[in-house]
């Protein structure tokens with residue numbers, strides 16, 4: 185990496201987990217290769233960092249994650265993931281304009297087709313009735329993804345595909361939240377297999393000792 189380390193504002197128990205997962209896939213170590221600024225998170229409670237003038241200058245929307253790399257500042261977790269993959273390159277990034285476009289498509293699909301129904305289940309929104317509604321809303325997108333995955337292991341790349349940042353962006357909602365709520369993927373066997381393949385990767389898990397709760 186350049187002398188300017190990538191700095192991520194955000195906690196592992198937040199959407200910042202997406203760029204952290206990607207950085208671990210690249211073998212990058214926290215504090216050695218990139219920096220985490222612990223803002224707290226929606227599960228653990230936010231700390232004072234997000235209210236600071238410094239943070240609000242970076243992201244007036246006051247949301248995490250935020251990435252700073254030299255003079256570049258980005259918010260939106262999927263845009264941050266795509267920048268990091270472009271910056272670090274290799275097979276996890278798009279090899280040509282078509283692959284880059286498909287990666288962008290999956291970044292958007294993740295947060296439009298899937299997140300609005302998976303994330304509220306994590307928070308138990310609407311109780312049993314809410315859960316039934318979110319599950320019902322997910323039928324069609326999961327049918328579609330099951331078709332897309334019928335001849336491939338990964339979302340982007342020739343033939344059966346290769347693991348890319350697109351899988352991270354999609355599995356961050358479908359796989360991570362789906363597993364958290366014990367979602368039954370069995371009606372969609374191709375999705376079920378892809379969720380298993382992506383979320384069993386060692387880099388999916390924060391390393392032992394990494395902060396997942398605010399420190400007192």
Ligand SMILES: N[C@@H](CCC(=O)N[C@@H](CS)C(=O)NCC(=O)O)C(=O)O
Nearest residue numbers: 198199226246247248249260261262
């Ligand atoms: N679309 C944004 C969503 C960002 C977002 O809502 N982040 C949450 C934490 S995961 C947050 O900062 N919430 C604080 C709040 O709503 O006040 C992204 O993917 O980065």
